Amino acid sequence: MKKIVINGGRPLQGEVTISGAKNSVVALIPAIILADEVVTLDGVPDISDVASLIDIMEVMGAKVKRYEDSLEIDPSQVKNMPMPYGKINSLRASYYFYGSLLGRFGQATVGLPGGCDLGPRPIDLHLKAFEAMGAKMSYEGNAMHLATDQAGLHGAVIYMDTVSVGATINTMLAAVKAKGRTIIENAAREPEIIDVATLLNNMGAHIRGAGTDIITIEGVDKLHGTRHQVIPDRIEAGTYIALAAAVGKGIQINNVLYEHLEGFLAKLEEMGVRMTVSEDSVYVEEQANLKAINIKTAPYPGFATDLQQPLTPLLLKAKGQGTIIDTIYEKRVNHVAELAKMSGQIKTDKNKIIYQGPNDLQGAAVKATDLRAGAALVIAGLLAQGQTQISNIEFILRGYSNIIEKLTQLGADIRLVED
Numbered sequence: 480m481k482k483i484v485i486n487g488g489r490p491l492q493g494e495v496t497i498s499g500a501k502n503s504v505v506a507l508i509p510a511i512i513l514a515d516e517v518v519t520l521d522g523v524p525d526i527s528d529v530a531s532l533i534d535i536m537e538v539m540g541a542k543v544k545r546y547e548d549s550l551e552i553d554p555s556q557v558k559n560m561p562m563p564y565g566k567i568n569s570l571r572a573s574y575y576f577y578g579s580l581l582g583r584f585g586q587a588t589v590g591l592p593g594g595c596d597l598g599p600r601p602i603d604l605h606l607k608a609f610e611a612m613g614a615k616m617s618y619e620g621n622a623m624h625l626a627t628d629q630a631g632l633h634g635a636v637i638y639m640d641t642v643s644v645g646a647t648i649n650t651m652l653a654a655v656k657a658k659g660r661t662i663i664e665n666a667a668r669e670p671e672i673i674d675v676a677t678l679l680n681n682m683g684a685h686i687r688g689a690g691t692d693i694i695t696i697e698g699v700d701k702l703h704g705t706r707h708q709v710i711p712d713r714i715e716a717g718t719y720i721a722l723a724a725a726v727g728k729g730i731q732i733n734n735v736l737y738e739h740l741e742g743f744l745a746k747l748e749e750m751g752v753r754m755t756v757s758e759d760s761v762y763v764e765e766q767a768n769l770k771a772i773n774i775k776t777a778p779y780p781g782f783a784t785d786l787q788q789p790l791t792p793l794l795l796k797a798k799g800q801g802t803i804i805d806t807i808y809e810k811r812v813n814h815v816a817e818l819a820k821m822s823g824q825i826k827t828d829k830n831k832i833i834y835q836g837p838n839d840l841q842g843a844a845v846k847a848t849d850l851r852a853g854a855a856l857v858i859a860g861l862l863a864q865g866q867t868q869i870s871n872i873e874f875i876l877r878g879y880s881n882i883i884e885k886l887t888q889l890g891a892d893i894r895l896v897e898d
């Protein structure tokens with residue numbers, strides 16, 4: 480077991496470059512199963528979720544080569560084998576193998592997805608879509624078995640009762656090679672959905688409307704190879720922008736598509752954060768006189784639930800009282816108790832987080848209970864006086880590419896140690 484040790488209170492300065500989007504790449508890799516030829520992804524982040532997906536793909540028979548941040552995957556020899564246990568249970572995104580295996584073989588036996596504990600995370604909408612397209616489902620121990628009859632999957636009109644990133648992408652994966660037309664209504668509009676649709680279309684799929692709430696997919700028989708650049712990670716970008724505002728003396732964040740962060744940047748401006756937004760970078764100045772604000776998360780283009788936790792240390796630095804309400808995951812409050820251990824005036828009241836600032840955070844021994852809570856603790860540790868020791872850091876390494884190296888380059892006193 481490893482932990483992160485931070486000696487806080489040092490101002491950071493310099494430049495950092497954002498990696499490819501985790502939430503895209505965890506769907507792009509399973510999507511490649513649908514092709515008959517080699518697909519290359521560029522801009523792949525160096526995170527443990529990618530390593531887990533590569534392992535799973537190799538077990539299934541894919542040939543995978545990694546060159547720096549590129550990944551070349553030959554899916555032609557992938558076999559349809561049951562994947563009930565192992566790495567599959569370690570990440571949420573393993574649910575994308577349901578869609579891609581169903582799309583390629585008409586059946587799939589895949590273990591139930593894992594991932595961060597943010598309260599209940601059902602997959603009923605994914606299954607409802609597969610059933611509407613002709614798949615039958617049954618439980619086999621720890622795994623879900625999905626199968627179609629001889630005729631295979633067919634197109635369907637699918638209304639999503641809740642806006643869901645995972646269910647929207649999974650339905651696209653199953654539908655691209657189904658017979659006929661599929662229409663997804665009340666689809667999620669996240670940039671990662673457009674990225675996956677772009678890859679699939681460049682492989683020969685016919686998807687229209689990705690990025691709007693109605694997506695139409697005309698099924699095709701075959702998908703071919705291609706090369707694809709993964710979009711920058713808007714959540715990693717938002718995390719470094721919040722970090723720069725909290726502990727920076729001038730930090731430039733490169734490889735940022737600001738259009739993907741408009742809701743987040745607007746809330747920072749409301750706090751009084753001074754920054755310059757350019758075409759593909761954001762420069763964040765040293766801050767003073769920040770004001771407390773209220774945050775309410777919402778599906779894209781609203782304020783991203785994934786950025787609520789990384790923003791919290793900066794909110795603790797601001798003057799006044801404010802609230803955070805996470806409408807996507809009500810139970811996404813695991814960071815609150817840990818920040819309170821660092822002398823933050825922050826508590827929960829039912830589904831609301833209430834904070835009061837400004838605070839002088841103090842280093843403490845804390846636990847990363849999930850990926851974005853972990854990012855919040857890293858920022859809090861950099862901000863706090865004294866030493867912070869963060870345990871359970873596997874969560875952080877699941878989603879933040881080279882975080883120790885990137886922060887060290889900015890001047891942070893941060894290291895990974897064996898527990």
Ligand code: UD1
Nearest residue numbers: 502572599600601602603604605641643644645646785807
């Ligand atoms: C994705 C992201 C995650 C992000 C979340 C919301 C990935 C790998 N993960 O997760 O980082 O926090 O979007 O932006 O991309 N729901 C149902 N039934 C379902 C599916 C979802 O009720 O079948 C509910 C969820 O409980 C949640 C809401 O819908 O309240 C949105 O979840 P969803 O967008 O599906 O999240 P994920 O795709 O799992």
